[in-house]
Amino acid sequence: MKAAYYEGNKTMSVGDASPVPPGPGEVRLDVAFCGICGTDTHIYHGAMDQRVQMPQVIGHEASATVAEIGEGVAGFAPGDPVVVRPLDNRQETEADRGYSHICAKLKFIGIDSPGAFQNSWTVPAFTLHKAPAGTDLKLAALCEPLAVACHDVRRGRVKPGELAVVIGGGPIGMLVALVAREAGAHVILSEVNAYRLEFARKLGLEAINPMETNLAELCQAKSGGSGADVVFEVSGSKAAASSMTDVLALRGRIVLVAIYPKPVEINLFHFFWKELEMIGTRVYEPEDYEQAVQLVAGKTLPLEALITDIKPLEQLPLAFQELASNTQAMKVLIDCRA
Amino acid sequence: MKAAYYEGNKTMSVGDASPVPPGPGEVRLDVAFCGICGTDTHIYHGAMDQRVQMPQVIGHEASATVAEIGEGVAGFAPGDPVVVRPLDNRQETEADRGYSHICAKLKFIGIDSPGAFQNSWTVPAFTLHKAPAGTDLKLAALCEPLAVACHDVRRGRVKPGELAVVIGGGPIGMLVALVAREAGAHVILSEVNAYRLEFARKLGLEAINPMETNLAELCQAKSGGSGADVVFEVSGSKAAASSMTDVLALRGRIVLVAIYPKPVEINLFHFFWKELEMIGTRVYEPEDYEQAVQLVAGKTLPLEALITDIKPLEQLPLAFQELASNTQAMKVLIDCRA
Numbered sequence: 001m002k003a004a005y006y007e008g009n010k011t012m013s014v015g016d017a018s019p020v021p022p023g024p025g026e027v028r029l030d031v032a033f034c035g036i037c038g039t040d041t042h043i044y045h046g047a048m049d050q051r052v053q054m055p056q057v058i059g060h061e062a063s064a065t066v067a068e069i070g071e072g073v074a075g076f077a078p079g080d081p082v083v084v085r086p087l088d089n090r091q092e093t094e095a096d097r098g099y100s101h102i103c104a105k106l107k108f109i110g111i112d113s114p115g116a117f118q119n120s121w122t123v124p125a126f127t128l129h130k131a132p133a134g135t136d137l138k139l140a141a142l143c144e145p146l147a148v149a150c151h152d153v154r155r156g157r158v159k160p161g162e163l164a165v166v167i168g169g170g171p172i173g174m175l176v177a178l179v180a181r182e183a184g185a186h187v188i189l190s191e192v193n194a195y196r197l198e199f200a201r202k203l204g205l206e207a208i209n210p211m212e213t214n215l216a217e218l219c220q221a222k223s224g225g226s227g228a229d230v231v232f233e234v235s236g237s238k239a240a241a242s243s244m245t246d247v248l249a250l251r252g253r254i255v256l257v258a259i260y261p262k263p264v265e266i267n268l269f270h271f272f273w274k275e276l277e278m279i280g281t282r283v284y285e286p287e288d289y290e291q292a293v294q295l296v297a298g299k300t301l302p303l304e305a306l307i308t309d310i311k312p313l314e315q316l317p318l319a320f321q322e323l324a325s326n327t328q329a330m331k332v333l334i335d336c337r338a
Numbered sequence: 339m340k341a342a343y344y345e346g347n348k349t350m351s352v353g354d355a356s357p358v359p360p361g362p363g364e365v366r367l368d369v370a371f372c373g374i375c376g377t378d379t380h381i382y383h384g385a386m387d388q389r390v391q392m393p394q395v396i397g398h399e400a401s402a403t404v405a406e407i408g409e410g411v412a413g414f415a416p417g418d419p420v421v422v423r424p425l426d427n428r429q430e431t432e433a434d435r436g437y438s439h440i441c442a443k444l445k446f447i448g449i450d451s452p453g454a455f456q457n458s459w460t461v462p463a464f465t466l467h468k469a470p471a472g473t474d475l476k477l478a479a480l481c482e483p484l485a486v487a488c489h490d491v492r493r494g495r496v497k498p499g500e501l502a503v504v505i506g507g508g509p510i511g512m513l514v515a516l517v518a519r520e521a522g523a524h525v526i527l528s529e530v531n532a533y534r535l536e537f538a539r540k541l542g543l544e545a546i547n548p549m550e551t552n553l554a555e556l557c558q559a560k561s562g563g564s565g566a567d568v569v570f571e572v573s574g575s576k577a578a579a580s581s582m583t584d585v586l587a588l589r590g591r592i593v594l595v596a597i598y599p600k601p602v603e604i605n606l607f608h609f610f611w612k613e614l615e616m617i618g619t620r621v622y623e624p625e626d627y628e629q630a631v632q633l634v635a636g637k638t639l640p641l642e643a644l645i646t647d648i649k650p651l652e653q654l655p656l657a658f659q660e661l662a663s664n665t666q667a668m669k670v671l672i673d674c675r676a
Contacts, residue, residue: 095563099588102613155613225433242601250437260606263580268598271618275440275493278616280609 001338003118004316005055006043010324012317013055020122022070027125029082031336033141033310034116035061036319038170043111044320052111059117059334060086060110063131063140073125081131083143084123085289086110101285117316119338129289132297138310139296139303141333142175146292146303147284148257149175153183154288155281156230156255160184163219163228165247168235169196169207171306171331172257176232177205178301185230186222190215190240195328203302216246223249232257238264245270254278306331339676341456342654343393344381348662350655351393358460360408365463367420369674371479371648372454373399374657376508381449382658390449397455397672398424398448401469401478411463419469421481422461423627424448439623455654457676467627470635476648477634477641479671480513484630484641485622486595487513491521492626493619494568494593498522501557501566503585506573507534507545509644509669510595514570515543516639523568524560528553528578533666541640554584561587570595576602583608592616644669 003017022028040058042048052058066080076082091105107113109123131140153176158164164180166173169191177187177200189200189207200207208218219228227249233240236258244254245267256278270276284292295301309332311319316334323329341355360366378396380386390396404418414420429443445451447461469478491514496502500523504515507529515525515538527538527545538545546556557566565587571578574596582592583605594616608614622630633639646668649657654672661667 093563095561096588097564099613102588102611104588223433225431226435241606250434250440250442256606256609259610262607263603263605265601266604266606267601268579268594268604268618269600271594271616272597272620273440273618275437275618275620277618278609280606280611280613280615282610282613 001119002313003057004313006052006058007055008049009046010044012044012320014314014316017118019120022068022122024071025073025125026070026122027066027073027076027128028068028120028122029064029084030067030338031116031119031121032063032065032137033333034059034336035141035145036323036332036334037061037145039111041320041323048111057114057118058110059115060084060108061141061144062116062121062336063137063143064121067120070125076125076128076130081133081135081137081140082128083131083140083289083293084109084116084127085129085147085284085286086115086127086144087283088113088124088127102282117313117334117336119313119336129293131293135297138307138333142303142306142331143289143292143296145171145331146175146179146295147288148172149179150288150291150295151284152176152232152255152257152281153179155279156232156253158183158185158230162186162230163188163223164230164232165190165215165219165228166232166234167240167244168233168258169193169200170234173232173234174200174203174306174330176234176257178203179295180232181205182295182301188215188218188222193327199330203305219247226250228252230255234258236260241266245276248274248276250274252276256280307333309333310335339457340651341395342651344390344396345393346387347384348382350382350658352652352654355456357458360406360460362409363411363463364408364460365404365411365414365466366406366458366460367402367422368405368676369454369457369459370401370403370475371671372397372674373479373483374661374670374672375399375483377449379658379661386449395452395456396448397453398422398446399479399482400454400459401475401481402459405458408463414463414466414468419471419473419475419478420466421469421478421627421631422447422454422465423467423485423622423624424453424465424482425621426451426462426465440620455651455672455674457651457674467631469631473635476645476671480641480644480669481627481630481634483509483669484513484517484633485626486510487517488626488629489622490514490570490593490595490619491517493617494570494591496521496523496568500524500568501526501561502568502570503528503553503557503566504570504572505578505582506571506596507531507538508572511570511572512538512541512644512668514572514595516541517633518570519543520633520639526553526556526560531665537668541643557585564588566590568593572596574598579604583614586612586614588612590614594618645671647671648673
């Protein structure tokens with residue numbers, strides 16, 4: 001079998017590997033497809049070298065079929081289509097109060113331990129969600145980022161008829177917009193990149209460039225003067241952080257999806273004046289994964305359009321090279337089938 | 339009758355006035371006591387001259403008895419003890435979606451229209467809350483700031499057994515701490531001023547100086563390693579805003595009580611990492627006032643200790659002068675009885 005390794009210094013290599021027999025409570029998977037996440041590109045560029053042991057097989061947006069079942073694992077049979085929720089909470093303590101998905105000693109599979117960019121992958125059975133028979137395994141590889149979007153929309157308590165603004169039109173922003181629309185919201189996607197604006201419009205989303213359109217005025221006009229009910233900040237830009245409070249109605253909610261490594265200025269006066277709320281989000285919980293699996297199986301979202309490239313595992317180094325300069329990529333999948 | 343007027347330029351004067359007969363839907367009150375709020379001192383120092391028409395009778399933390407009842411007002415009789423919720427939402431529109439207390443065209447009585455620093459005060463009947471017979475009218479004058487605290491604790495969803503941190507030990511911080519304790523929380527008050535620390539301790543509160551005690555470590559120690567459940571930021575300091583996320587547990591809540599006129603830096607990484615939540619608060623809703631009235635009547639809170647001075651209306655100019663330099667004042671009441 002083959003596996004792709006991150007070796008530091010923008011170097012990915014594909015080499016030989018041996019399948020890992022599943023221990024007690026584990027399952028060995030035949031990986032089908034695995035998407036390249038923004039986190040993977042951060043790793044590739046060396047931003048997480050202090051955390052990632054090299055050489056490391058990374059990748060955590062995988063679909064797969066069950067290959068081999070370890071001792072004590074029930075409910076799975078060889079050939080079952082599955083997706084992996086790559087969170088290892090086995091060091092969770094009482095101090096985490098049941099918030100398993102963000103527990104203090106959480107290990108992220110594919111960063112802190114071997115990931116899915118390989119033909120065969122052995123994982124704890126508790127990470128698996130079964131996909132319905134017949135699920136398209138290419139689309140199922142989107143379950144991980146889709147579960148992020150499901151978590152964000154759920155944390156944002158989006159209700160039918162609400163006006164939702166999504167700031168940032170990368171893969172996660174697009175998915176958040178689609179899931180918020182599925183939840184019944186009217187969605188406005190705000191994005192400065194012309195290609196991504198057009199991409200969003202092709203998905204049937206209302207998309208505006210905030211450099212050209214006054215977003216706060218648009219939200220007022222769309223809501224009888226109230227403003228938006230919820231803003232998803234997915235861009236990670238300082239400008240977005242400083243202006244996101246402008247567009248909200250009284251008691252409006254901000255869902256922070258982007259990761260801000262450094263403190264940024266926030267208009268707390270608006271929090272006072274309009275009694276706003278801001279909600280942090282990180283990864284997903286099991287129910288978000290279940291929703292994502294159902295959304296993939298239900299085929300109501302235009303997920304296929306988000307997949308802009310599929311490359312075989314052997315070409316993974318090329319895929320990472322290309323992503324560094326390709327501004328038009330949305331979601332790139334690696335075909336990890338042997 | 340007498341009334342005290344703000345005339346601009348740190349000048350308050352006491353002069354003659356005539357009682358205003360109550361129009362339809364109005365009630366004329368004999369004012370009993372009225373507290374001096376931080377907002378009143380801002381007005382006194384000229385910070386709100388663009389908003390306040392001069393000369394203006396200010397003051398909005400009043401207890402009173404009903405003197406005269408206007409046409410169409412039911413449920414009140416002369417002599418009834420009352421407190422005034424000084425929010426005039428008569429210009430509320432559908433775009434405000436029922437959030438009357440923060441509606442876009444809210445008028446604040448005592449800032450935008452005449453207030454309570456006078457013997458006789460005429461207000462809309464919908465602003466009144468009846469106090470139980472026998473309520474101490476000095477303590478009832480604390481209902482307005484106490485309702486702020488009730489609103490903040492309610493917005494913060496404080497539950498019994500939780501660990502709550504209150505940053506800032508002025509009158510509102512003390513009241514928030516007392517109401518959170520009444521709600522069953524263990525409260526730590528964080529304050530840098532030695533006098534206020536001692537004041538808090540005399541109220542039976544645990545109070546620490548964050549320059550001397552590591553607040554985050556203390557919260558960990560008090561919670562089996564989890565951290566605080568909720569932080570009330572009442573200080574308005576940049577240092578507090580930047581460090582308030584440090585003390586919180588996973589899914590901890592921040593209740594913003596202080597008003598920040600300018601944007602400040604917030605650690606959004608902590609919002610991501612711990613899935614924190616931040617909740618804006620402004621004034622109060624009727625149920626908060628009802629709770630405040632009950633708390634005053636129930637006599638379970640050490641409210642009397644918060645009243646550090648009572649001056650007659652004639653000495654109101656002196657009271658404002660003294661407050662400008664007195665760092666040991668907590669709540670100063672004006673006795674407005676004729």
